[in-house]
Amino acid sequence: MTRPFFSKERISHFELFGRKADNAIGQPKARLREGYAVDIQDIASRYTLDSATEFLFGQNVNSLSAGLPYPYTVPEASSGSHPANEFARAFGKAQHEAAYRFRFGLEWPLLEPFRHRTQDSMDIVRAFLDPILTEALDKKREAANTGLPQDKELKDEDTLLDYLVRHTDDHTLLRDEILNIMIAGRDTTATTITFAVYMLAKHPKALAKLRAEILSKVGSSRSPTFEDLREMKYLRAVINGKLTAHTVLFDFDPCANRNAATLSCGTIQLPYHSQGGLASVKDWREPYYVPPNTMVQYSVWMMHRRTDLWGPDALEFDPDRFLDARLAKYLTPNPFIFLPFNAGPRICLGQQFAYHESSFFLVRLLQAFADIELAPDSQPPESRAPAEWAGAPGRKGREAIQPKAHLTLYAQDGIWIKMQEDASNSA
Numbered sequence: 001m002t003r004p005f006f007s008k009e010r011i012s013h014f015e016l017f018g019r020k021a022d023n024a025i026g027q028p029k030a031r032l033r034e035g036y037a038v039d040i041q042d043i044a045s046r047y048t049l050d051s052a053t054e055f056l057f058g059q060n061v062n063s064l065s066a067g068l069p070y071p072y073t074v075p076e077a078s079s080g081s082h083p084a085n086e087f088a089r090a091f092g093k094a095q096h097e098a099a100y101r102f103r104f105g106l107e108w109p110l111l112e113p114f115r116h117r118t119q120d121s122m123d124i125v126r127a128f129l130d131p132i133l134t135e136a137l138d139k140k141r142e143a144a145n146t147g148l149p150q151d152k153e154l155k156d157e158d159t160l161l162d163y164l165v166r167h168t169d170d171h172t173l174l175r176d177e178i179l180n181i182m183i184a185g186r187d188t189t190a191t192t193i194t195f196a197v198y199m200l201a202k203h204p205k206a207l208a209k210l211r212a213e214i215l216s217k218v219g220s221s222r223s224p225t226f227e228d229l230r231e232m233k234y235l236r237a238v239i240n241g242k243l244t245a246h247t248v249l250f251d252f253d254p255c256a257n258r259n260a261a262t263l264s265c266g267t268i269q270l271p272y273h274s275q276g277g278l279a280s281v282k283d284w285r286e287p288y289y290v291p292p293n294t295m296v297q298y299s300v301w302m303m304h305r306r307t308d309l310w311g312p313d314a315l316e317f318d319p320d321r322f323l324d325a326r327l328a329k330y331l332t333p334n335p336f337i338f339l340p341f342n343a344g345p346r347i348c349l350g351q352q353f354a355y356h357e358s359s360f361f362l363v364r365l366l367q368a369f370a371d372i373e374l375a376p377d378s379q380p381p382e383s384r385a386p387a388e389w390a391g392a393p394g395r396k397g398r399e400a401i402q403p404k405a406h407l408t409l410y411a412q413d414g415i416w417i418k419m420q421e422d423a424s425n426s427a
Helices: 014-033 040-057 083-111 119-145 160-164 171-202 204-217 226-231 233-245 325-331 351-368 394-398
Strands: 268-271 287-290 369-374 403-405 409-411 416-421
Touching: 014 040, 014 351, 014 416, 040 083, 040 160, 040 171, 040 351, 083 119, 083 171, 119 160, 119 171, 160 171, 171 204, 171 233, 171 351, 171 369, 171 409, 171 416, 204 233, 204 351, 204 369, 226 233, 226 351, 233 351, 351 369
Parallel strands: none
Antiparallel strands: 268 287, 369 416, 403 409
16 A cells, blocks of 8 residues: 555655755754754654654654753753653654564563553554544545545645555554554664764765765755755765664564465575575575474674675775775675665665655755764763773774664664854855
8 A cells, every 4th residue: 555655756755855954954053053062863853753744644743843952961941841752752662662572572462461561652652643543534534425436546745644544444554554654764764864974973084075975966055856866876875884884674574474485385495505504596505494484584784794795894884885896796796785675575665765865864964064073072971882892893892872772773862963064054
């Protein structure tokens, strides 16, 4: 039901992105002029939440209207009771609770015999969503009572909810589908923006190169178009570099079933390397039998760090790996090593929407700001990288913050930064 909604015209919803991005970038300008750092994770989360709610069902949560938080060192008038903050907080907490269940597999209900851990949070989320869903279903019934034929085709002015209610009256199904797309469309893109800015702050040469591309293609004030983003190769490389350095989703869990296209009914035979581990096609040895209804988990987080797949510099944030000879050496012959959106027939429906939304925000951000640096003094002490991490192998020894995860990656207590405004674009 959902796939037709993600057409090229809809995933290029730049007018919506523009309104939200201008608001999201205007607020840190004011805060930075006060002399305070800002939390890019908070800004990105508000931008994507407002964009997602308006895109999906035409009603904006307006989380940007709640204002940005101050650093932990600054006493502030609390905006925690703002309805948008309550919704966002409940939305995030519910994901934490759902992720907690993964540790216990099918036995998780035994730990919640009397009340679901997600109940309180979901009550707040449903209090926002249910009236919207009810209104949409009521409109459908009113239209049906007119006796006129009802067209199920997707119209230009439709939101996703408008489209879905033409296909089902199931309130629970509608709510679950909308929430599923909200998580996929809001959290993943917010994480992409957050950690892209984090990487650019840690790699000033990449920041300078990206900003030079933006200014040469779009200038210092014009909003980017679909054609602009398509031509900005380094921008896409920066986002891809972030998606390998900090994968948004950690793993996927496909399951062998009786409907799978398999070598024998209900089974899958995976290529297995003679020295252990799954192999590429050219290294097939004896197949490895997977019985029907078996969950097979693979870690995207680990795959993006394998030196045998990406080369000896696999742990480096290096956008140029998607542009230079390494592209033809590693990724082109084996595209399934890059799986931030999964792949094949089950690839993420919102892949291009996510690229466009995050690209648009980064362009507008770097048009407004000439430099970005981390603000460790504003980062809460408990969310800074512990001293014992220094020199640790892998990316752990290079982090300035503490990456965490529920259903998606995030930074504990955000990522606090300071930015220098472009003198020619400081209005």
